Structures are given as C-alpha cells and as structure tokens.
Amino acid sequence: MAIKEAVRPGGRSARVQxxxxxxxxxxxxTKSREELSVPQIxxxxxVTPSTIYRRWGNLAELLADVSLERLRPDxxxxxxxxxxxxxxAWGEQYLDEMTSLPGxxxxxxxxxxxxxxRRERCYRYSETIMACLRERAVKRGEATPSVEDLMDGVxxxxxxxxxxxxxxxxxxxxxxxxxxxxxxxxSPD
Amino acid sequence: MAIKEAVRPGGRSARVQxxxxxxxxxxxxTKSREELSVPQIxxxxxVTPSTIYRRWGNLAELLADVSLERLRPDxxxxxxxxxxxxxxAWGEQYLDEMTSLPGxxxxxxxxxxxxxxRRERCYRYSETIMACLRERAVKRGEATPSVEDLMDGVxxxxxxxxxxxxxxxxxxxxxxxxxxxxxxxxSPD
DNA sequence: CACCTAACGCAAAATATTTGCTTTATGAGC
DNA sequence: GCTCATAAAGCAAATATTTTGCGTTAGGTG
Numbered sequence: 001m002a003i004k005e006a007v008r009p010g011g012r013s014a015r016v017q018x019x020x021x022x023x024x025x026x027x028x029x030t031k032s033r034e035e036l037s038v039p040q041i042x043x044x045x046x047v048t049p050s051t052i053y054r055r056w057g058n059l060a061e062l063l064a065d066v067s068l069e070r071l072r073p074d075x076x077x078x079x080x081x082x083x084x085x086x087x088x089a090w091g092e093q094y095l096d097e098m099t100s101l102p103g104x105x106x107x108x109x110x111x112x113x114x115x116x117x118r119r120e121r122c123y124r125y126s127e128t129i130m131a132c133l134r135e136r137a138v139k140r141g142e143a144t145p146s147v148e149d150l151m152d153g154v155x156x157x158x159x160x161x162x163x164x165x166x167x168x169x170x171x172x173x174x175x176x177x178x179x180x181x182x183x184x185x186x187s188p189d
Numbered sequence: 190m191a192i193k194e195a196v197r198p199g200g201r202s203a204r205v206q207x208x209x210x211x212x213x214x215x216x217x218x219t220k221s222r223e224e225l226s227v228p229q230i231x232x233x234x235x236v237t238p239s240t241i242y243r244r245w246g247n248l249a250e251l252l253a254d255v256s257l258e259r260l261r262p263d264x265x266x267x268x269x270x271x272x273x274x275x276x277x278a279w280g281e282q283y284l285d286e287m288t289s290l291p292g293x294x295x296x297x298x299x300x301x302x303x304x305x306x307r308r309e310r311c312y313r314y315s316e317t318i319m320a321c322l323r324e325r326a327v328k329r330g331e332a333t334p335s336v337e338d339l340m341d342g343v344x345x346x347x348x349x350x351x352x353x354x355x356x357x358x359x360x361x362x363x364x365x366x367x368x369x370x371x372x373x374x375x376s377p378d
Numbered sequence: 379c380a381c382c383t384a385a386c387g388c389a390a391a392a393t394a395t396t397t398g399c400t401t402t403a404t405g406a407g408c
Numbered sequence: 409g410c411t412c413a414t415a416a417a418g419c420a421a422a423t424a425t426t427t428t429g430c431g432t433t434a435g436g437t438g
Contacts, residue, residue, distance in 0.1 A: 060301075111300040111301065111352075114222065114223070116355070152346040155349070156348075156349035157340075157341040160340075160344070163308060164311060164312040164348075165309060165312045177341060
C-alpha cells in the first residue's frame, strides 16, 4: 500500500499541501497577483509562513505549482470525426481558457517559475493531447502528421501567440495552422 | 533638441538608469539569479534602493528591463544569398545565444515580467528581423512566404522549444521548420 | 535667472524571509 | 498495537527587504 510519490506523502503533508493550494485558489478569486503574499496565504491556510517557504521556496514557485495542477487533462477532448475537427475543437476551448484573465495569470505564473521542469510538464501535457487526437485519426485510417509536426505546426504557434501577441491567438488563425499542418486534402484555398 | 522618450529623461535620470543597468550586468556575471537583490544592486550602482523600487517596482521588472535592452538588433543579420540560408544563419546564431546560460536567464527574466508589453516587444523584434530577411528575398525575386507565415513556421516553433523543451531547440530542427515553411523547391526529402 | 516639479536621497516603519530549535505525527520494525 | 526514528510543521527571534513620508537636488521652462 506504499504510495510512491514523495518522500513522506502521508496524511499531514498532503493535508497541508491541499490547504495551501486551496487557500491560493480562494485568494486568487478576490486578490490580484501583486496583492498576494506568502504570509497571507499561510494565514488563510492555517499554516505558518515558514512551512510554505521551506516547501515551495517562494511565492512564485507556489503559484506556479498551483497553476500547473490545473493543467491536468480532466476529461477526454471532444470527438468530431476528423483530426482537423478534433484539433479545432480542442484548440478553441484551450484558446478560450488561456486568453481569459485567469488563464493568462496561469500562464504567467508558470513562465515565472525558475524550475525548467515545470515548463517541460506543460510540453508533455500538450504532447499527450496531440498523441491522443492523432491516435484517434490513425484508428480511423486518416493520413496524419507526426506528433512532432503537430507540436510544431499547431501547438507552437498557438502557445507563442498566447504568450507574445495575445490579439492574434484566435480560432481563425488556429484553422490556418491546422490546415497548413495537415496533409493537404480538402482545403479550397 | 527635445528628446521625446520619457517624461523627464534628462541627465540625472539617464545617468541613474545606466548606473543601475550596468550594476545589474556586472553582478550577473558573478551572482546567480537568486543571489541578486535590489539593495545589493542599488549599492553597487550608488543609488538608494527606494530609487529602484520607485522606478522599476521590483527586482523581476528590473531584470526584465535589462534583458530586453540586450535584444536590440545591433548588427545586420548575415547574408547568404537565399532566404533559407539567411533564416538558417540567423536562426543558428540566435539558438546558440538563447540556449546558453545567460541566454536562458534572459528569456526567463523577460517571461517573468508582469508587463505584457515587454513580451510584445520581443515579438516585434523577431518580426522586424523576419521582415528584413524577407525583404531581401523579395528583392532577389525569390518566392517568399508572408512575415506572418515566417513567424508561425519558424519563430514560433523555435521560441516554443527554447522555452519548453530546450533539448529540441537545435539547428537540425531549424532546417526542418524552414524547409516546411518555404515554398517547396529544392529540398530533396 | 528664478521657478516648478520629476526624480532622488534618507531614514523610519512596515512586511516579508530566513533560521535555529522544539514539537508533532507518519511509517517502519517489532 | 507499541515504540522508535525522522520528515515535516510550528514557533519566535533575527535578518532582510520593501514601502513611505518628507526634505533635497537638478532638469526644463518661461
């Protein structure tokens, strides 16, 4: 019955982690990023600040940790019957989520983290989704690009624009990225 | 003779700015990111901490500001005689710069800034370079993609991988992004 | 040349962070 | 179950950082 996660993930540790994460999420509803502070979060979570500092190091890392947790693939991406459709459907809801204020904060928090590993987790997350959509297409017998090509052709421009030029992170462009990435077949242009 | 930059960019202000920037660059040589502090920088620059806090807000913004300054296009990108060549040449030196430790720190500092405007300046910077290389190609009579397409096809995957998956930010992949973006002509594969 | 005021210096006050030591409670071995 | 070793948390004092109010300096303007 040994849980293999951290060194000692048992009851109290997990409880503290949950309390702190929960406190952050609660506070984020009312307070803006620069109104948040470690002592404040600690107080709300019912722990001492030193606990947070020792576990997370600083506010930035804590926020990144909380943000990353939201990035769990909770539900299966919607099915539309074609790879292009699946990409568009998933991408649109992702864009929608990430262009929102909380979404942008989430991205910021993750990017502000010094831990390279966190950003790599984002990469793996997107990769997993691309692999899933691609797998569906393969099963249907569609001709499909590699996951690599999907990452470069769709995820990269989408993410790039979410980070650097928000105005151009739109569903219309998404269609373009998808069309140019998939083996040309039915796009009239 | 009026300089139109800030509200009052005259002598002293500019001197302080330069002193602080210089102090940061000096300290960055020996100290790692988490060893830097505002009071330390202030001391080295010969100003009081409150000056820095009032002008830049916090350490993260100051570092981002310093990093961004390095992003000025100091010299014309090398000419190779073809768009593919120009892109590869410029891209390789950019990759080289950005995969280095100082380059990665620079990217981190910029991404950690809360000011969206800073990231947009990065976007404009890359865009300017793409426009320049494209302009050359057009003058030579080459068939060229739009700047937009260069951004999506080359800059986006490059930047994406520099940020999220450093191992895959390589010249070899750069070739691939370029080949797939340019109107197919001479690539044997 | 005199005046206005943005930007800086200074130092006290408020906050946040670190640290040494104590206490608690999980998980392993008996 | 009970005991023990220790990871993780609490507590509080010591540091360090950040904010703030107010006096001073020095660009820029008339």
